[in-house]
Amino acid sequence: MPREIALLGVPSCAGTHGPGQEKAPAAVRAAGLVEGLRSAGLAVRDHGDLPAVPFRTDPEHRNRQNLALVTDVARSVADRVGALLDGGALPLVIGGDCTITLGVTAALVARRPDTGLIYFDGDVDLSVPDSTVSGVLDTMVLAHLLGEGAPELAGLGPRTPLLTADAVTAFGHDPVEVNAAERERLARYGLRTHPCTGLTAPGADPVAAARAVRSDLAERYAHLLLHFDVDVIDSTELPLADFPHFNQGLPLAVALDCLAEFARAPQLAAVVVTEINPLRDQDGSLVRTLTDGLVRALAGAPE
Template sequence: MSRISIVGVPSSAASYAAGQDLAPAALRAAGLPAKLIAAGLEVRDEGDLPVQVWKPDGGHPLAQNAGPAAESLRQLAGRLAPVLARGDFALVLGGNCTIALAVVAALRRLEAGAPGLLYADRHYDLNTPDSTTDGALDWMGLAHALALPGCVDVLTDAFGPRPLLEPRQVAWLGVQPQRATDWERAQAARLGLHVATGQALAADPAGAAAAALDRLPAGPLAVHIDVDVLDFTDAPLAEDTGGRNTGPTLGQAEQALTLAARDPRARALSIGELNPTRSAGDPDALPRFADSIARILAVTGRG
């Protein structure tokens, strides 16, 4: 049986503002490692990468902090490579959603077949510096993984040969299309992406997950959750507070991710866009989330 190895990425460099850099410490403080052990899992904590706190990047306003963000992701891929090579299951505590790229890059180094990515997120994350003016790379990550036109080379080329992913290697869960840019909707249609909406995920969590998993290749599987996929009223955790009273509850998302974790291809789970300040008025939110993660991973049979 393999163990769970935890790696923290306390970085908000690619974000809209500071906050996600606090998430790895907050998840540990909420008892996540102890909950995993209580679920019968063997746990090894690999510690955290260097802290990066978002700051305005006036020199690159449309792709802010791209250099530091790319360096952090290269470090993460390097940290994960030996973890995965020895057979451990990687639990990556972000940070923002760009961490999914580093997880896929580390899986690609295993040379065990084309990796797949199950991406639970309210957004496509297919923007580029040409399609939006906010300059936050955390909703541009998959555009760079797919090497879409208009991406910045420092991130697109951070992991070796481009593209990091082909469209057939990614499936989305929980997208709210009306919150996407016109560019993202056009790319999703052009590339024929597999997308389950937030409404579909809430209505049938297991069915939506099963359909997505069926579309992914036979190689090692990375599972990523951006906590903004959740109904913010049910689970006030995300940097993006706009998902109120829409999308799956934490319990519904747990059903979908439990099915994904059971998949024999699954090798990693990454958590992005958690801002601990959002749950200040709901002190049970972080412990409840940690409980869900422990239950999701307990079913893998890795204990």
């Protein structure tokens, strides 16, 4: 019998570019996530949602938009996810913007310090307030996990940094979107990366690459956190992400196959799904496609 999956919605736009992501948890439920997982033989308990946080701008803090609000949401996520972990469940956290991963990581590291992170995302999110253009905090998640940026977020958990660069692999990002400051951080940290351009090059085997990433982290870390931002998928095929990547990113089928490969890790300790924007999906078909893919990935038997 697999561990019980503990579903938690975080309908927050505190750290994102525009409205819509606060509707994601309800949309994914309506598309049949819970029923699909149960039909696949998994035990699921729906723990509802944290309070909704609508989108707003913060003209008074242009390089760190809504920092106090993002910090409050991340702390609430850490508290709720911590309780789910203490109960022995596998948290499945549906956002909401990428900053919720800060709270999930803080909860995990507090209980399982030996945690590695698969950052399956269309961006490396290594901006900081001093080098940002937008000031949007979900472009800064990985930087804060590695101890840079706003102290309120970098110091969210039981240690700073929450994770060392050795514990992180970035998978699927679009190198065109990596700015000069982020490139400097990538080089300085020596971060393990698998950009989408390499994964989709002629002769490449992206699923084998995902398997190698999973195996490498599993050999070095007892627990794994899987962060999945849907903007890693080519927006020409699935224009659902809040920050689209048209004619870039991974094909839909490839991304879902890689997600399934990551989800097979016996060390999997939590899963975060972010950037779903139902406002981009008038008939609900895109959310249903993604939800079906999530079910298939999470239902895969661990090796």
